[in-house]
Structure formats: C-alpha cells, structure tokens
Amino acid sequence: MRYAVLSDIHSNYEAFEAVLKKIEELGGVDGYAFCGDLIGYGPDPEDCCRRMMGLKNLIAVAGNHDMSLFREDFFAWFSDYAKQSMLYTARNLSKQSQEFIKTFAKEYHGKDFCMVHGSFLDPFRDYLLSSEQFVLNLDKWKGSLCFVGHSHVPFIMSYKSNRMPQIDLFLGSDVTIKMLPAIRYVINPGSIGQPRDTNAKASFGILDTKQQTFRLIRIPYDIASVQKKIEERGLPEILSKRLGQGK
Numbered sequence: 001m002r003y004a005v006l007s008d009i010h011s012n013y014e015a016f017e018a019v020l021k022k023i024e025e026l027g028g029v030d031g032y033a034f035c036g037d038l039i040g041y042g043p044d045p046e047d048c049c050r051r052m053m054g055l056k057n058l059i060a061v062a063g064n065h066d067m068s069l070f071r072e073d074f075f076a077w078f079s080d081y082a083k084q085s086m087l088y089t090a091r092n093l094s095k096q097s098q099e100f101i102k103t104f105a106k107e108y109h110g111k112d113f114c115m116v117h118g119s120f121l122d123p124f125r126d127y128l129l130s131s132e133q134f135v136l137n138l139d140k141w142k143g144s145l146c147f148v149g150h151s152h153v154p155f156i157m158s159y160k161s162n163r164m165p166q167i168d169l170f171l172g173s174d175v176t177i178k179m180l181p182a183i184r185y186v187i188n189p190g191s192i193g194q195p196r197d198t199n200a201k202a203s204f205g206i207l208d209t210k211q212q213t214f215r216l217i218r219i220p221y222d223i224a225s226v227q228k229k230i231e232e233r234g235l236p237e238i239l240s241k242r243l244g245q246g247k
Helices: 013-025 045-053 064-068 072-077 080-091 095-102 131-140 223-232 237-245
Strands: 002-006 031-034 058-060 145-147 155-159 166-169 174-178 184-188 202-208 213-219
Touching (some): 002 013, 013 045, 013 213, 013 223, 045 095, 064 072, 064 080, 080 237, 131 155, 131 184, 223 237
Parallel strands (some): 002 031, 031 058, 145 184
Antiparallel strands (some): 002 202, 155 166, 155 184, 174 213, 202 213
C-alpha cells in the first residue's frame, strides 16, 4: 500500500491542491492518512473540506482547530488571531462540511501505522517533540510507526529498546528514509498549509508499506494568491505574513 501522509492544511486550498497534483504526478496512492487540522488560519475552509471529501480511502484524525468547531472551551488556549480565523471559518463552512469534520477520529490504530494529532496523552494540546515525550507515549500505541502533526515541523523520531530516542529534522526538499526492523518511529510530515520550519514550501509524505519507506516532499505553491485572499477577507495580517516566512 502507498499512502499520502498529510497534515495541517489549515484552509489553504492552493497548497492543498498543489500537493494533490504532485501526488498524482508521482503515480497516485492507494489511500490518504490525515493527521488533523484541515481548517483554521486560512481563507478557504469550505473548498478544502470539499476537496478532502473526494479523497479515496481516507483515514483522518481531528486536530485542535477541527475540534474547536464543536468545543468552545478550546478557544481558551487559542491566540487572538486563531480565534478570529475560527470565527471566520465557522461562518464559511456548510453544514455538510461540519458534519464531515465530525467524522474525524480522536486517534487511529491500524495495521500499518497509528496516528494522532498531538500526542496520545492529550491529542489536541500536547506537542510530541522531545525524547521524553516519545517515551511517555510508547505504551499508548502498538506497532512500529506512528504519524503526528500539530507542530508544523517535519521530523522523524526513532527508538530502539533501551536507548534514548533519536530526533532528526527532515532537511531538504525530497528525503526518503528506510524503516528498519526492531525500531519504532514517530514521523511528522510537516504542514501543507502553514509550515513553521522557515521553509515556506508545502510539506507532505508518501508511505510505502511494501518497501517500508517514507518519503518527505516539499513543493512550492502560489503563496501570493493565498495572501491576497487573507487580506481581502479581513483575516489577521499575521496569517498572511507568516506564509511567506514559513513560520
């Protein structure tokens, strides 16, 4: 099986469409694994929802922005600009799209991989970023591979029994790693719609379960068009600026 591994689209339709086009250019996939946060921040929540609805064999977990549509208490730990963007999102999402987002799981445990937005200790607030957090989550999932999102930074953590986990950032535009037996991996495919590793290119991955490889890919998209939409629709200026800065 080949899966496209996607995360943190954040209502950025241009970036999402560029990634889907690239996936087709690479020969397509058998399914899609989505690590959460389809909405928030960006100007096109409805278009992104409609596009995701059409993906075949989709496995999706919810992110904190997705959940904030239905949980007002989530606003307590949102920045002012995140709150403004979510109010805009709620006004511009159809009932059908809201019901679609409701189908996203809290976490996923499958044969080929597991998946959660933040961490299994707290799927919507925790960021799984350190060796210590990796160890605390180890007994919360089974198998050799887990995908996470939330931080918008592409990385790979690898763990072999009785050793401290190793953390490596994905540096470069196209990186393939071979997953080895007896090692457990946590991989963040980075963000499609709002990267935060100072690289403004959309980030996603391809998992090949037969070859036991994960390929991280970065691609450019029309950032200026998204920035113009953000300005025209009255969303906070910071949401436009950070797209060009990749942070």
